[in-house]
Amino acid sequence: MPGDLITVSDPATGQEWRLLTDFTSPGESWLVLDRCPECGTEVPVVRIACLADLGDYLAPETDLVLDDEAGDPSVHGAGCALVPSH
């Protein structure tokens, strides 16, 4: 996977998050890497513009809306149910 990888850690929980620079708007948005709930592969799940957006993504009341990048079959395991079949 190409791109600049940034690791952000949450001091409250010790949890680490890996962010990937979004090439369509470098310096302005990032893609959050997280485990795919279906195949367990680390994939870019959502696009964020700031760390507050990461907080929104992590908030339990937020419905998870996968970004376009998350539907790229090349980043998922074989036969992953989240990959749209065309």
Ligand SMILES: [Zn+2]
């Ligand atoms: Zn998957």
